[in-house]
Amino acid sequence: MGFIDSNGIDLSGATGKLLQTMPLTKNPAPQAFATDTVNGHVFVLQLDGGTEAPPAGNMRLNRLDRTTGEVTGSMYLKGFGHGISMGAEPVGADTYLWTEVGPVYPNDGVSTGFGAAVTRFRFAAGTTLDQAAVPAAQKFSPAGAVKTGPSVDLAHNTLTICYFKDGVRLFTRYDLARAAQGQWAQVGETFTMPEGAETGLTFQGYTVLNGVLYVYQWKKAPVTVYPGTAYITSYALETRQKLDSRVVTGADGLERREPEGLAVEADPATGRNRLLFGFSDTVPGTTGRRNITVGWYPTVPPVDGVQALTDWEDLALAAGVGVAGGEVPRGRLVAIAGTTYLQLRGRITCGLTGDSVVATLPQSLRPTRTARQNVPRNMNLGRGVCQLEANRLGELWAYGAAADNAITWIDLDCVSVSWR
Structure with a gap:
């Protein structure tokens, strides 16, 4: 048994599985995901340049049935960004999604574009949402922020925004209910990613549960070799201490096994929180189409092993x-x-x-x-x-x-x- 954090999560412990190698709407790899356990959905973002250069920041938003894994609908998000992270809120029979939103940065025709703000919208299958049509009042960005990405902790009513400012990665929490009304009330202090924490590693997502930040990272050595090694590192937001860092061993049989996205949810069967992690693999029989596998860490420790x-x-x-x-x-x-x-x-x-x-x-x-x-x-x-x-x-x-x-x-x- 390794280190068990205040949420009951042991990053060296056993893991379960939510979805296994489910193909998405089109070819691109998944970037982030979130779940709506009330209505039985998993939402997955894919970066999709289409006929335009990647800086356009176009994304596909898939809705999957969390029991069967089948795609039940999709939206097209035009000019939103890269899909660093996302959050989902059930509201009755609807789901509202939190994502990054453009205008994208940088928009230099070469680099991949990232949203500079976050927004909230209702999922509507079969529709296209253009960032230019999203009112300014429905976009929010911490002062000076670029490369934003939201994450939702429904159990503790917080929305976290990850962003870059002056070349440093920051994480700031807000009251979720008030943010949904356009009122941005900060919770606690802004957390700064420790110096050297990303050296040699690629940032693949994050999430926050009850004051603990979980960061997903990937190391390929050499860069052209898959699957590489995936890590989750945890930090206490209030004390700013690093808690643990572990290699993710779940879904070890995937060939490409590219880490994509973290999220938290309450298990609908038990009501207990759990930490979700995603992997992308190549769909068998294709050269470029990608799928998603989602595993999870429980918050209930083993009893007598x-x-x-x-x-x-x-x-x-x-x-x-x-x-x-x-x-x-x-x-x-x-x-x-x-x-x-x-x-x-x-x-x-x-x-x-x-x-x-x-x-x-x-x-x-x-x-x-x-x-x-x-x-x-x-x-x-x-x-x-x-x-x-x-x-x-x-x-x-x-x-x-x-x-x-x-x-x-x-x-x-x-x-x-x-x-x-």
């Missing part, structure tokens, strides 16, 4: 696969002494005469490295075991059936296989 990362969740059975004993097969993640295991339970009936997919795992259980285990099946001609294999797409394969040796049932109760 055991930590349940998910509750039991139903598997989606394939066509022709049935339930034995009246209970739909289920799965969960459990971390034991630093290793995370995928556990399954239940029994299925089938009529397999070849290698087949028998079920699909929910997003939260999908591994980024193949997990496999031998399990009991019906005894036939001396064969009483088959192999189960869960892949990164969430497919649960059964191997070992043949035309002259069909598998008619498979017992999942003994499955407890290393997931990460």
Whole structure:
């Protein structure tokens, strides 16, 4: 066990998963994300130059279903910036997003453009929002700030703005409810990124939870080699002390594994806060299209070395696969002494005469490295075991059936296989 901060987060501890390798609207990589747990959404920003040079600062805003990962709508943000960070606020059935907004800086036709202010707007699928149409009264920037990015802590009613001023990265908090009304009441003192904290590292996002700043950084050595190494470093905003810095080991099976975005949310199942982190990978079969994976750190420490990362969740059975004993097969993640295991339970009936997919795992259980285990099946001609294999797409394969040796049932109760 490593250092546990005041939020209960151990950056060296076990991690769970929210979404696994979900493709977005277009090709560009994701830049930042935020969640609306009330309405069941994940929002993801992508930088999109389109036919214009990158300094135009155009972005696509994707809305994904947090259960299935499927894109359910998108907006086009014209001239907004790069997507350093973002925040989401549920208001009834609507979601209001906080993002950076232009005019972008610099706008020199060469450099990537970043927004110099932040704004708040309602998500409206299928629409385009031009920064030039956003009233000045709905934009805010700390004096002298450039390269801005907002982050929202709903649990503590704060909005944090990250920005550059005089070549230094700063973080200032504001009262969220008042900021939504255009009244900017600062909370606490402005935090300055310590000198040398970004040397040799690329800033990939940040978030704040209850006075603790989490900064996401990336090191590629050499620069052309992936995946490189991702780090999260935490700071206490009030005392200005560095708390911890750890290599992020979640989603270790991704090939490109580019860190993209941090956020915080309250787990809708338990109400407990958790720290979310994102990774981008290349969509298989393409050369440039990118997807997003979102993992999370819990705020509940293990008890005697055991930590349940998910509750039991139903598997989606394939066509022709049935339930034995009246209970739909289920799965969960459990971390034991630093290793995370995928556990399954239940029994299925089938009529397999070849290698087949028998079920699909929910997003939260999908591994980024193949997990496999031998399990009991019906005894036939001396064969009483088959192999189960869960892949990164969430497919649960059964191997070992043949035309002259069909598998008619498979017992999942003994499955407890290393997931990460």
